[in-house]
Amino acid sequence: MRIGELSHRTGVPVATIKYYLREGLLPPGEATGRNQAVYGEDHARRLRLARALITVGGLSVAAAREVLEALAAPDRSTYNALAVAHTTVTRHERDPAVPEEARERAAERVRRLIAEQGWQLPPDLPAARTLTDTLATMEHLGNHSFAARLDRFAAASELVAAADVDCVDEVRGSAEAMAETMVVGTVLGDAALAALRRLAQQDAARRRYAPAARDGDTDGDCPQPGAAAGDAPAG
Amino acid sequence: MRIGELSHRTGVPVATIKYYLREGLLPPGEATGRNQAVYGEDHARRLRLARALITVGGLSVAAAREVLEALAAPDRSTYNALAVAHTTVTRHERDPAVPEEARERAAERVRRLIAEQGWQLPPDLPAARTLTDTLATMEHLGNHSFAARLDRFAAASELVAAADVDCVDEVRGSAEAMAETMVVGTVLGDAALAALRRLAQQDAARRRYAPAARDGDTDGDCPQPGAAAGDAPAG
Incomplete structure (x- = not known):
């Protein structure tokens, strides 16, 4: 697939994909002409993983690259x-x-x-x-x-x-x-x-530390050592 | 104390202290003249904490500022x-x-x-x-x-x-x-x-997953479900 479809499939913007390619987080696609390349399923999988490690996992780009390289070894x-x-x-x-x-x-x-x-x-x-x-x-x-x-x-x-x-x-x-x-x-x-x-x-x-039982906390489900029953306002 | 002594006492470089002051991680010292200020024990304590939250805790400067402000509230x-x-x-x-x-x-x-x-x-x-x-x-x-x-x-x-x-x-x-x-x-x-x-x-x-007991692992302290005794080379 072309880079536009890779972006569509993974939800990762084209600019981010190009950045990841430059930073070596993704291997280059297969060249099909001047400035054209196609990408496979493996790119999509690795792209999703790179994105998640960086955004949700909080890894730096350098740390994510190290992890992805080790996975591909x-x-x-x-x-x-x-x-x-x-x-x-x-x-x-x-x-x-x-x-x-x-x-x-x-x-x-x-x-x-x-x-x-x-x-x-x-x-x-x-x-x-x-x-x-x-x-x-x-x-x-x-x-x-x-x-x-x-x-x-x-x-x-x-x-x-x-x-x-x-x-x-x-x-x-x-x-x-x-x-x-x-x-x-x-x-x-x-x-x-x-x-x-x-x-x-x-x-x-x-x-x-709950200072007192609150409204509705009268079913006794939950121990509240600091709270005397009399502290609870009548419902 | 002057900023130089604050740096000496806490091990934080003067340039970093000035950066933290600009970023609001530390309150300004008490002004004693043009471009001169003195700092107290509270500055030293807060400076150590700011430094640790950022370097070892991995907080951003903005997140550290939020935490320090809440602590000082x-x-x-x-x-x-x-x-x-x-x-x-x-x-x-x-x-x-x-x-x-x-x-x-x-x-x-x-x-x-x-x-x-x-x-x-x-x-x-x-x-x-x-x-x-x-x-x-x-x-x-x-x-x-x-x-x-x-x-x-x-x-x-x-x-x-x-x-x-x-x-x-x-x-x-x-x-x-x-x-x-x-x-x-x-x-x-x-x-x-x-x-x-x-x-x-x-x-x-x-x-x-230990594939086999290794040299010296013969005291049996530690269960190695995958390892048969015969796998261990004679010491």
Whole structure:
């Protein structure tokens, strides 16, 4: 199909498609003449994925290119699928104001966590560095409460990871589908999990801090420890 | 203190401090003459926080300004502290290529999830919209496996949220400290949780897919369902 139809089929504007072609997010189409090329189904699929990783997943163009290149690489073992997802760890700037001692304490904390969880991991995973930097920055800001509950956050992450691996297992048999499932589930999944966390926070805070039962909250479905029955205005 | 000392104390370069002042991330210092101003402890604290939210938390300058303004606002009830954290939901571009029907199905799925979890939430939370958009985009990409396990991801998020509320509860009594704990724990916590998820994925995938026990893996600490004992080379 021509670029106009590719745009129509995917809902991605022609200008954006040209930008992605220039940036190497999409391979060039098959040339059919001066300034003319045709594109296939594979282009449409990859274009949809690129667009979603960037807009909804929040990846930079450079990070999206790295992910798409890894997906297109010929060696796609299960472990490679994982490695692809790992390239999508947010590559943040280090905060240079954080003192080296705080970083060393955080690195030790991460090593201890990994040992306590019984995780067997290759050394120098980017995610371990990100976790270390983040904990060091929290300490620098005077926040010790997150690190104090790191085992609870890790336990929740194990539940997430078990579901993630089940997602990938569903398409076992196709290394390509496994890698793509891992990438979409991890990158877009991060956005979904951040949203779920905020919804759950809202409900957890309401249960803990709701100042009083409100109109209509009289069915007792929901524990409100702070609320005495007498506080509720009569309906 | 002068701007030079503020820079020395916080490790943030003078040029960055001036940029944050121009962008309204920091309130102006107290003027002591033409082009001279002095800064207090509050500036140092806010500067460290701004820097961390942007570099490690990955917030845009505009998003960081919104968070810092909300933290500095005089009304800081518990619920307001929550609302501040909610402003930090990744504000992604919507993917316009996702068909309206997919969005409606996703919205229905989110409503059903909220009902099933028993979450009592105010209407139109930004996080609910983010979750809806993300699920719709996944469906558009042909990924149904994440949505099929949404209850498991929600259950994990409840564990995270319970720990989050415990973090905030630790500083109960100071509305200011509660709000700041919520912001740091949520924004930097998202980065930490994304990293923990990848570490846990790595271990979960190893347990599921490890092709064979490797040298030294003979202590039997760790179940490797796919590995027969005979596969391990003699040490």
